[in-house]
Amino acid sequence: MTSDPTVNKSPASFNELGLIEPLLARLTELNYQQPTPIQAQAIPGVLAGRDLIAGANTGSGKTATFALPLLQQIDKLSARQKATDKTDKGNYVTGLVLVPTRELAKQVADSIKSYAVHFNGAIKTLAVFGGVSTNKQMLALRGGADIVVATPGRLLDLISSNAVKLDNVKTLVLDEADRMLSLGFTEELTELLALLPNAKQTLLFSATFPEKVSALTQNLLNNPLEVQVQSRDASTLVQRAFTVNKGEKTQVLAHLIQTNLWRQALIFVNAKNSCKHLAEKLAKRGIIAEVFHGDKGQGARSRVLDGFKSGEIDVLIATDIAARGLDIEKLPVVINFDLPRSPSDYMHRIGRSGRAGEVGLAISLLDYEDYNHFKVIEKKNKIRLEREQVEGFEVDEIITAELLKALKPMAKPEGSGKKKRKNLSQANIDIWLNKS
Known part of the structure; x- marks a missing residue:
């Protein structure tokens, strides 16, 4: 895993990140005044085609960190396809975002669609997840999609039904990787990764980096740019x-x-x-x-x-x-x-x-x-x-760390009545004082 010395530079505006006009116009409409630290450090590298491993707390702006470059890359790819009359998408996907929950899938897809409004509907983004009709999602995937945001289980269901193919994925995003692995998605992720092409850009986002995430980065990413933005502004x-x-x-x-x-x-x-x-x-x-x-x-x-x-x-x-x-x-x-x-x-x-x-x-x-x-x-x-x-x-009593340590081997008080609880608590304090 390597770091790029340029990531320490913090662009003062989105204009300095290399984003195209449709995205810049939308960011202005959304009143995005300047990039967050993770956006400033990661977006230029992602636009340059680098793999990325990013650590950032929730609310740090990481969705835009992968969504904006992804939209820009797909727009350029679509332009090249039109120039060569290669516009038949079949059931293929260009950008794949894997997330752990239904709510996050919908949230991310909605954000991507919002950023893409000035592409005039040219970029098709879909969210697929469990708990809703599979048939509707299969119909929506006819003709393929530019970006699919998916939970692993439902995506595998759709693949088994030939509703979607991953052979042409150019960019893979793993969002909340630590959460996905903690929820037991390891086998499903392994199965999905085996269906993806070797030549692709991979962007991995994780709040923490347990052993399973570290192993995933070693096996999946190629000379990745590493960005760590774990601090939260205490004033907010x-x-x-x-x-x-x-x-x-x-x-x-x-x-x-x-x-x-x-x-x-x-x-x-x-x-x-x-x-x-x-x-x-x-x-x-x-x-x-x-x-x-x-x-x-x-x-x-x-x-x-x-x-x-x-x-x-x-x-x-x-x-x-x-x-x-x-x-x-x-x-x-x-x-x-x-x-x-x-x-x-x-x-x-x-x-x-x-x-x-x-x-x-x-x-x-x-x-x-x-x-x-x-x-x-x-x-x-x-x-x-x-x-x-x-x-x-x-x-009833101020509970000190010393008291808790002394009382740790003792059984928890029974009952929840305030009078009984207070008497038991006082008895415990007396015992602690005698021990000391």
Whole structure:
């Protein structure tokens, strides 16, 4: 893996990146004033045909990093095809973008279509994913497509039905590579990669680089340009951690939503059943929330997301399926009701707010059972947050790191009543003091 010394230069405008006029005009309309760090460092190399491995946090502008060069390259290729009367596309694809979730597939395809408006419909972009009719996608693929954004499983289904062929792919993009591998797409990726031509440009994007991703880069990329942009501008996203008593998270959550008058709030929990249970508890406190998880049909998921994006839905409770590919303009707050199991998912969750330079807020609610895990999240993500309390919901005792260490071998307190919990907590403190 190699780095290019020119990537340290940061073009002040998109005009300096080598993009063509239809793209520059669209970026002006979208009020993209200057390239993000990853765009400035990667786009010139991608336009030059280099393979790319890029590490960047969510919300860093990576979709445009591959979408803009991809559109420009396809436009030039189409012009050459027209000049030689080679315009029969069959069921072939020129640019292939592989993503882990349905929502991300739709999100990326919509972004590409938006960037391509000044090509006057000459570039055909399709999103294919599970949960919807295969027949409709097969019909849409007739005559081929310039760009296909796909989840691996559905793409393999379409290939087996001869609806699409990968023989002519010129550019492959693996977006959220770490997430795809963590979700168990290894076998499907291997099968797809075997169907792709050897001569192609490959662009790989990953927030983290576990062993499986590293192996993938070694086997798949040819002398890649490496770009690492992992930092987030602290001024755009404020992170806060509130300690709460066990069993009082719902009360604290409702209090925060009602007193801060957030126009939208995205709340993360770890289980599908937790979405429904939390929504029911909030409803009793006068807060109407919708839920979003993998058991909902694709049509229902799309309706919920559209309602949340339009502002018709104020509160959305979701599992980690919403941690990637969900782009809500000016989303004011993300709340970790449950801490993510994986420290890397913490950054993906909070990255739903504070996007594209907008000010955002990320809140984590911590009871004593969360305390040690949150320390792991902080260490892995190289952050350290002050532990705060919500006025009117102060914790029974301040839980120190020393106390938690001393109490680690002890059984968790039974019951959730405040009086019983406080007595048990005091007994534990007494034991700790005697030990010390």
